[in-house]
Amino acid sequence: MNVSHLRLVPTASPQEIADEACLDAFQREVDYVFRALRRLGAPPGEVEDLAQEVFLALRGSWADYDASRPLRPYLFGIAFRIAAAHHRKRSREVTLGVVEVDDLSPKPDDALQSKQARILVLAALEKIPLPRRAVLVMHDIDDVPMGEVARILSIPLFTAYSRLRKARRELEAAVRRMMREADAR
Numbered sequence: 001m002n003v004s005h006l007r008l009v010p011t012a013s014p015q016e017i018a019d020e021a022c023l024d025a026f027q028r029e030v031d032y033v034f035r036a037l038r039r040l041g042a043p044p045g046e047v048e049d050l051a052q053e054v055f056l057a058l059r060g061s062w063a064d065y066d067a068s069r070p071l072r073p074y075l076f077g078i079a080f081r082i083a084a085a086h087h088r089k090r091s092r093e094v095t096l097g098v099v100e101v102d103d104l105s106p107k108p109d110d111a112l113q114s115k116q117a118r119i120l121v122l123a124a125l126e127k128i129p130l131p132r133r134a135v136l137v138m139h140d141i142d143d144v145p146m147g148e149v150a151r152i153l154s155i156p157l158f159t160a161y162s163r164l165r166k167a168r169r170e171l172e173a174a175v176r177r178m179m180r181e182a183d184a185r
Helices: 014-039 044-064 071-092 109-126 130-141 146-153 157-184
Strands: none
Touching: 014 044, 014 071, 014 109, 014 130, 044 071, 071 130, 071 146, 109 130, 109 157, 130 146, 130 157, 146 157
C-alpha cells in the first residue's frame, strides 16, 4: 500500500479553539466594549488600553462563560470591574495638567446636536457614582434585565432597583444643572 499521497493535517488543540472563539466573540463586540467603558467614565485616551484589559480578562475567564447566555452583559460585568479598578487607581494619582482636546472640526447641524447631547449625557453620567452609574447604563442604555444586572454586579435585586432609581434622579438633576449652566453662558 502506497501512503505517499497522504499528508498529516494539523489539528487545533482545545485551548486554541477556545482562544479563537474568545477572540471572535470579542471582535464582534469590541465597539460595544469601547462604548461601555466610555459610559463608565474611562478617559478617551485610555479606552483602548482598558478594552485590551477587558479582552485579557475575558480570555482568562472564557472557560467560565456560559455560551447559552448573552455575551454583552458578561462583557459589561468585566468592563465594570476593570473601569472600577482604573477609577480607584486614578483617584490615588496626582494629575499634572493633562488636557484632552475634543475634535472641533465643522459638522452638519444634526451631527453637532447629536454630539453635544452625547457629551452632555456622558458628562452627567460622570456625576453619578460608579456603582449606581453601572446599574443605570446596563439597564437603561444596554437594555439588560434587572435580574441580570444584579447577578452580573453581584448585588441583591432590591439594591439594584434602589441604585437605578437613585441614579435616574441624579442623572436628571445633573442634566438640568448642566443645561442651566450652559444657558447662563
